[in-house]
Amino acid sequence: MKKLLSAAATILAVACLLTGCNEKDSKIKIGVIQLVEHPALDKSYQGFVDGLAEAGYVNGENITIDYQNAQGEQANCVTIANKFVNDKDNLIFAIATPAAQAVANLTKKIPILVTAVTDPETAKLVKSNKKPETNVSGTSDLTPVAAQIALLKKIVPEAKKVGLLYCSSEANSIFQINIAKEACAANGLEYIEGSVSNSNEIQQVTQSLVGKVDAFYVPTDNMLAAGIANVAMVANNAKLPVIGGEEGMVVSGALATYGINYYELGKLTAKQAVKVLKDGANPADMPIEYLEKFDFTYNKETAAAIGVTISDNL
Template sequence: MKKSFLLAAAAAAAFTVGLSGCSKKADGKIKIGIIQLVEHTALDANYKGFVDGLAEAGYENGKNISIDYQNAQNEQANCATIAQKFINDQDDLIFAIATPAAQAVANLTKNIPVVVSSVTDPESAKLVKSNAKPGTNVTGTSDLTPCEAQIGLLKKIVPDAKTVGMLYCSNEQNSFFQIAIAKAACDKIGLSYIDATVSNSNELQQVVQSLVGKVDAIYTPTDNMIAAGMATVAQVANQNKIPVISGEAGMVQSGALATYGIDYYELGKQTAKMAVEIIRDGKNPAEMPIQYLENCTLAVNESTRDALGITIPADLK
């Protein structure tokens, strides 16, 4: 372990982007700060997968690493405060879960290695120079889901749908990226769409209610605000017989009808492997391409399906 530490520190010192690397602390533990934007199923699974992935690689909290986990409760000001705390504490590595959390960290440090996850497109979020070659102190994994396939799923499940409500938060860059893909997919198959944006969780019920009578289905991407409030979305939509196709399986668990989604726990484990390459092997985040999960799976909420009286096509099972 000591040898690996010295190698990592030596490699970090040579980083062209000026990374601080992993220095040996008095208690012998690597300090890892974890900032999570908000609590919901997907991000919680992402965090757990990361911690478990570290443990599988031999890095256990309280033994050879010290994890400082902080939740920003979906407040941007909290993100900045937490990021500054990690910097002041001279953490060796920061793991940022979700785009706003990652942006807060990246804006405040160019020296500490940062791995991110649950970020749809790090390049458009200006976290990296390019997803193929980051060129900064930031790398990690993308949670980009097959938005086009999700729109195709919507059309298969609701074949008579003519208009789709695009439900997302107007403050989340990752949502704009996904919605653009979803709209292009709708254009290809002749579906009309209506934007339904919220800027805070208090608007969710009213905005979903405003779609009643206007849309045949609702599509929502891997949007953190919508995910955290999916129970509210589902309550209004399901009562009014409007199927909701979501960006990830956690939202289906909370009442959406269905999705083709990625496994956020596995995404966290994949991110942990990248973190280990930095803290153990001295790899430079600037030269580590953003990684993606290849496999997506179908998730259906059977209670929602029954409540809506929808039959899932046999070829989707």
């Protein structure tokens, strides 16, 4: 038996030498909590994983990533957050505001990086976006809301009234909607708010605004992003354009957007993670970061279906 154990130990040691095992690196655990599955958040996660790999932190080799999806349920966010805290993870990556809030409420010690959070300060995750002074930092998905409303006016110059669709319980959505209201006023547009509290209300609320508005605007709202196909179905049947907050909405049937690249946002957050893991950086001193480049995207099929011509100069 002793000979067998000795042989096994030798084999393990040789394997570690051949694969570059490192006892310290192998203990790095990163917990990932994602609020819900939809293209924008999925891309943020993939960008984060790829960004870490490019920096030499490869899942399954020298780090372990524990990915958990809350399926849009706040109770699941709390359960997952508790798991990561109990596991004593080295770093927690939270995707979307409710997921970030759940984790931040349970630990003040484990470094937390967030993404797809429009305004961490308003969400009370940090004391200031410039200097967090908490164990939380990360990246914001603040999109050019005013430019998106201006885009709506360019595409539909005859529009007089806009339906603003959002989830009333998402702080990031309310933040964007307030900007959208100001942008509507600046562009000579009236607006009607269409708020929902759960995904089952999306189709009904959208339908209730048909005949009352000339177009819809949907910010980077997690609930609406996950249910954007329902919005698009109602709006497209009524030949009403939908300007979305991000590209994934356009892919799923909205007309157009002028927004950020969530994959690149995830990679930007990965750079912050490397600073924490490798250099010992403290999130309290790390400003919230933003992408500076925005992309125009439109759905050709939707444009044809609702009879809208997209100008080449857009």
